[in-house]
Amino acid sequence: MEYTAEVLDHFMHPRNVGDIEDASGSGTVGNARCGDIMKVDLKIEDGVITDAKFKTFGCGAAIATSSMATTLIIGKPVGEAIKLTNKTVMDALKGLPPVKVHCSCLAEEAVRSALWDYVKKNGVEIEGLAPPKDEAELEHIGLEGLEG
Amino acid sequence: MENIIYLDNAATTRVRAEAAEAMRPYFEAEFGNPSSIYELARNAKRAVETARGEVAAALGAQPTEIYFTGGGSESDNWAIKNIAESYPERGKHIITTEFEHHAVLHACQYMETRGYEATYLPVGTNGVVDPAAVEAAIRPDTALITIMLANNEIGTVQPIAEIAEIAKRRGVLLHTDAVQALGHVPINVKRLGADFLTVAAHKIYGPKGVGALYARKGTKLKPFIHGGAQERGRRAGTENVPGIVGFGVAARLVAEELEREAPREFALRERLVDAVLSAVPDSRLNGDRFKRLPGNANFAFKYIEGESILLLLERHGIFASSGSACTSGSLDPSHVLLAIGMPHGEAHGSLRVTIGRYNTEADIDKLVEVLPGIVRRLRDMSPLH
Numbered sequence: 001m002e003y004t005a006e007v008l009d010h011f012m013h014p015r016n017v018g019d020i021e022d023a024s025g026s027g028t029v030g031n032a033r034c035g036d037i038m039k040v041d042l043k044i045e046d047g048v049i050t051d052a053k054f055k056t057f058g059c060g061a062a063i064a065t066s067s068m069a070t071t072l073i074i075g076k077p078v079g080e081a082i083k084l085t086n087k088t089v090m091d092a093l094k095g096l097p098p099v100k101v102h103c104s105c106l107a108e109e110a111v112r113s114a115l116w117d118y119v120k121k122n123g124v125e126i127e128g129l130a131p132p133k134d135e136a137e138l139e140h141i142g143l144e145g146l147e148g
Numbered sequence: 149m150e151n152i153i154y155l156d157n158a159a160t161t162r163v164r165a166e167a168a169e170a171m172r173p174y175f176e177a178e179f180g181n182p183s184s185i186y187e188l189a190r191n192a193k194r195a196v197e198t199a200r201g202e203v204a205a206a207l208g209a210q211p212t213e214i215y216f217t218g219g220g221s222e223s224d225n226w227a228i229k230n231i232a233e234s235y236p237e238r239g240k241h242i243i244t245t246e247f248e249h250h251a252v253l254h255a256c257q258y259m260e261t262r263g264y265e266a267t268y269l270p271v272g273t274n275g276v277v278d279p280a281a282v283e284a285a286i287r288p289d290t291a292l293i294t295i296m297l298a299n300n301e302i303g304t305v306q307p308i309a310e311i312a313e314i315a316k317r318r319g320v321l322l323h324t325d326a327v328q329a330l331g332h333v334p335i336n337v338k339r340l341g342a343d344f345l346t347v348a349a350h351k352i353y354g355p356k357g358v359g360a361l362y363a364r365k366g367t368k369l370k371p372f373i374h375g376g377a378q379e380r381g382r383r384a385g386t387e388n389v390p391g392i393v394g395f396g397v398a399a400r401l402v403a404e405e406l407e408r409e410a411p412r413e414f415a416l417r418e419r420l421v422d423a424v425l426s427a428v429p430d431s432r433l434n435g436d437r438f439k440r441l442p443g444n445a446n447f448a449f450k451y452i453e454g455e456s457i458l459l460l461l462e463r464h465g466i467f468a469s470s471g472s473a474c475t476s477g478s479l480d481p482s483h484v485l486l487a488i489g490m491p492h493g494e495a496h497g498s499l500r501v502t503i504g505r506y507n508t509e510a511d512i513d514k515l516v517e518v519l520p521g522i523v524r525r526l527r528d529m530s531p532l533h
Contacts, residue, residue: 011459017529028531032493035453035472035481039531055531059455059472063529 003060004094010064015071018053025121027113027132030106036062038110040070044118049073049081054110061100065107068092073111078118082129084111153466153511157351157443157504158300158328164353164505166401167394171355174390182387183376192389199396203360206403207345208336215361215369215379216392220327220348221251223361224294226372226383227323227344228255231292232262234368235321239289240264243282245296246487247271249325252294253483264291273489275304275435283314292321297340298329301471301484301500302435303444305333312341321367327351327359331402332410332441343367347399349391353505354398358391405505413443413503416512420501421445423516428523434485434498443503446471448485448494451533452526457499460522466515471498493532 003011020026020041030036036058043051052070056063069089073081086104090096096104113132119125154162174195180188182196197211204211217223231242244256246268256266267285271277277295286293293315298305308324315322323344326335331352337345344367348359363369375384402409421433430450449457454470461468471482472495480486481495490498501515527533 008459011456012463014529032491032496032532035492035496037531055529057451057530057532058453060459062453063456 001097001099003064003097006068006093007061007064007096010067010093011060014054014063014067016051016053016067016074017055019055020051020053023053023114025114025116025118027110027115027117029109029113029132030058030062032057035059036103036106038062038066038106040066040110040114042073042114042118044078047079048077049075052114058103058106059100061096061103062106064093065089065096065104066110069107069111078115078126079128081111082115082126084108151465153464153507153514155466155468155501155503155507155511155515157507158303158500158502159469160350160356161353161504162506163350163355163394164398164401167354167397170397171390171394174393178389182389183378192387195393196387196389199392202396202400203347206330206335206399207347207362208338209362210365212380213337213362213365215363215383216387216395217359217361217372217383218388219350219357219359220249220325220346222372223346223348223359224249224251224323224325225255226361226369227346227363228252228259228292228294230344230369230372231321232259232264233370235291238291239287241287241290242266243269243285243290243293243295243320245269245271245277247275247299247301247484248294248296249300249327252296252325256294269295271304271487274439275299275302275484275488276439277306277311279307279310279314282311283318286314286318286320290318290320292323294323294325296328297324297326297335297345298333298441299435299484300328301482302446302488303328303441303502304435305329305439305441308342309340315343316341328441330399331406332413332443334406337362337364349395349398352398352402355391355394358388358395360395409505410442413505413507416503416507416509417443417445419509420503420512420516423512424519427516427520431523434490435488441502443507445501445503447499447501448490449497449499449523450494451530452497452523454496454498456526457497457522460525461515461518464514464518466518468502468515469500471500472496 023041024044025042028039054066056066086108089104180192182193200211324342325346345362350356371382373384434446454472485495
């Protein structure tokens with residue numbers, strides 16, 4: 001299995017690691033059980049994403065896709081940010097090994113989940129944004145796998 | 149690749165110079181087929197038989213009890229499937245453990261599709277099988293017990309001699325996969341008491357693609373590959389002469405060096421474990437600290453994932469392995485770590501370091517120098533920390 005130079009670059013030098021105090025929207029997806037958890041915080045001003053930060057528990061691809069996803073949405077209006085797909089992230093990284101494609105799906109989901117949180121908190125609407133796939137599960141992410 | 153620090157000796161090892169040199173003539177000048185009748189062939193045949201003697205001696209076995217194979221997985225498959233072939237009159241029950249190598253686990257699962265039942269014993273949090281549990285699992289229809297001598301991930305050494313006594317008393321055959329143990333702990337098949345035993349060359353500084361199955365005199369062993377008369381008609385196919393020659397040399401040398409090498413690896417391991425556990429918070433050693441192979445350390449680091457650790461170690465030229473899902477190509481982490489009761493999240497954050505004959509104190513010190521920073525760096529990025 002080989003990572004592209006872009007994946008390794010974003011893994012070795014991840015962009016936008018951290019948290020945003022008073023984030024406009026925050027989303028956490030994945031679970032400890034399958035080894036990937038991504039948290040994305042967004043700062044949104046006048047409908048534009050002015051900052052994005054992430055924290056990820058996961059493999060090289062998980063960290064790289066989170067990093068790339070944040071760089072791709074900063075400066076974008078929310079209406080455009082929702083168009084971010086796992087394919088956009090993968091293309092920007094010049095591809096992922098087949099077993100790592102799910103990491104890019106998780107990055108897409110993390111961004112959508114943060115946007116959904118923003119929508120709920122602010123009572124606004126973003127056309128085309130569906131609720132996160134497994135919202136119920138997201139309420140209590142599988143942290144139980146880390147206890148004991 | 150001279151500046152690498154290779155700490156993945158349980159995955160494979162570098163072929164030692166003595167083995168590589170011994171092999172070379174059998175690719176070139178001595179290329180004969182051992183089954184032919186002229187001098188060239190007789191040299192190849194003699195070389196195979198010398199190697200058989202060397203492997204047998206390393207195990208305390210007779211040369212006639214050694215069958216060369218294509219590696220550890222083949223030997224495991226042969227020993228397990230042979231039960232149906234050679235002992236059809238016996239019952240159809242196999243006892244094994246939850247944390248065997250996949251060559252054993254998947255062969256047992258295959259047997260389950262062929263009318264056999266298998267019991268997968270739990271191993272407990274220390275990673276050591278309880279002989280009493282093995283005895284309790286024996287049924288009137290139990291044909292085979294197959295339990296590894298040492299685990300490939302956590303290195304824990306199993307009480308095979310005790311289990312062999314139970315097996316013998318209860319009239320059940322015993323196979324043990326000794327692939328990881330050879331060269332690291334003393335092995336004598338007579339003292340161990342197993343009926344079948346698996347070994348492989350590439351874990352002991354020999355070549356890949358060659359192994360052996362020991363079958364105690366008096367056991368039945370049906371052919372695994374049908375064809376020519378090689379391996380006394382039980383494993384057909386022209387012998388991998390260079391591979392077998394390299395295996396013989398490697399087996400002889402690890403047996404000779406064991407008394408010096410095992411304490412040396414143990415000292416390096418202890419240095420590593422002490423240093424890592426004291427330098428890295430929320431870390432621990434997986435599996436029993438002392439009932440394990442001298443060169444094996446397997447750590448759990450909470451809140452982070454193993455593949456990330458490996459990628460960062462590689463930046464420092466250090467190669468190791470992990471039981472995380474990302475390194476296994478599935479969504480589940482190592483079945484071994486789950487079997488010893490580790491929660492999924494922690495199993496994803498495991499790091500296996502396996503020390504071999506080429507490792508030095510400087511290797512360990514370099515790992516100890518960089519590892520705490522790597523763990524810290526990944527934890528700073530982790531939403532769980």
